[in-house]
Amino acid sequence: MKKKISDSSIHRLSLYFRALSLFEMENYETVSSKELAKHEKLTPAQIRKDLSSFGSFGTRGLGYPVHELKNKIASILGIDRSWRVALVGIGNIGSALVSYKEFMKHGFQIIKLFDNDQRKIGSNHKGIIVSDIKNIQQELKESNIQIVIISVPATVAQNIVDDVVEAGVKAILNFAPINLRVPDDVILRNENMSMELEYLSFNLVNYSQEDDIEEV
Amino acid sequence: MKKKISDSSIHRLSLYFRALSLFEMENYETVSSKELAKHEKLTPAQIRKDLSSFGSFGTRGLGYPVHELKNKIASILGIDRSWRVALVGIGNIGSALVSYKEFMKHGFQIIKLFDNDQRKIGSNHKGIIVSDIKNIQQELKESNIQIVIISVPATVAQNIVDDVVEAGVKAILNFAPINLRVPDDVILRNENMSMELEYLSFNLVNYSQEDDIEEV
């Protein structure tokens, strides 16, 4: 029976991968949990705990082998392979995402684009011809798409997601600010930028230095 | 002494605000924690707990007054006012963010843009003239900027953040995939889209239905 890995632990694995990539470029042979922790502002114990749920990768007294651990984490995260990704809604944010090279580097290949705007359908974005949203179910299946990115207005997102789910896609990354309903076997993540700005304003209002006098 | 509010609780406040806005548009007078919970896939108890750290806003037997609670949460989150925001790096993602109307609606006004590309400096984006990055410190101070969005390549992000911090800005939203160092009194949030895709691939690899047979 596999142990359930927490969401935060998964996210930290991404950080470790990123840090290890940098250490590798600087020709480090090994790196300790202490060094990794400093780099990503975490605690050494947490890094060791996180890694220990997947095996023993380090050497006592020495640390972790950079290259090897990086590959191991890539395999754990599933970024040692290629993922077939489609994106729906080639507007402001959609276009930015299609141009983002980092995705490709981590194995996420955007190979299909969908929109409902006649001016966009048939046009070429980074070598991909934009398909008509009408054909989405058929084309997702044909291209064997595994992950779909949603970057359409919130009002139409649920309808599109229903189609995407019906086409058998099991993983969705949503940029529309709306709580989408998907079946239990579909993994949904939301990217909500307003939320992060609101986090900042909350802290500015409630915890910034000037307010301290009120707390006495 | 103020009680420390958890990050997840702050994020949920944003969800409540969004849900209440919808309920308000549908002319609901009141809404129960149960209804809110269903809307955002949370538990009623959690919503009541979250709200209770800021006061008693509901009426037993009836629920919460939609309009009033929405305003109250807006005030708690600090989105009942206007924030002066600057954005650095008018590339793919930067341009998308400048065009994003949702930010404005929640009080985040992007009023300054910076870049180091001569072709972009002086050009007009949504009514804002792009400034030379060289003058960032002076112009941030002059315009009394409170929040800065970083959308430059990771390699130059730390340098820019150092300037931003020196100019007295206390809140930063970073899109570059790098761990930026800021003093303790500066609030930093990172928006990392690769991380979310990696979360999806992790779950596809580790928990999707097809793998279940391996777990027996």
Next chain:
DNA sequence: CCATTCATGTGAATAGCTTCACAAGTAAAT
């Protein structure tokens, strides 16, 4: 070869967050 230093891996302890469960308050119907 032995002492010293370093750093992992992991149970145990602690801290933090979520859910439970219920007393208490409100509204509406009769």
Next chain:
DNA sequence: ATTTACTTGTGAAGCTATTCACATGAATGG
């Protein structure tokens, strides 16, 4: 006025995540 149906607000319980602390093992230097 009383009953019924509802829903809040909140201590307490339960659960999850993080940190502590140390036994264990590896490398280095004299």
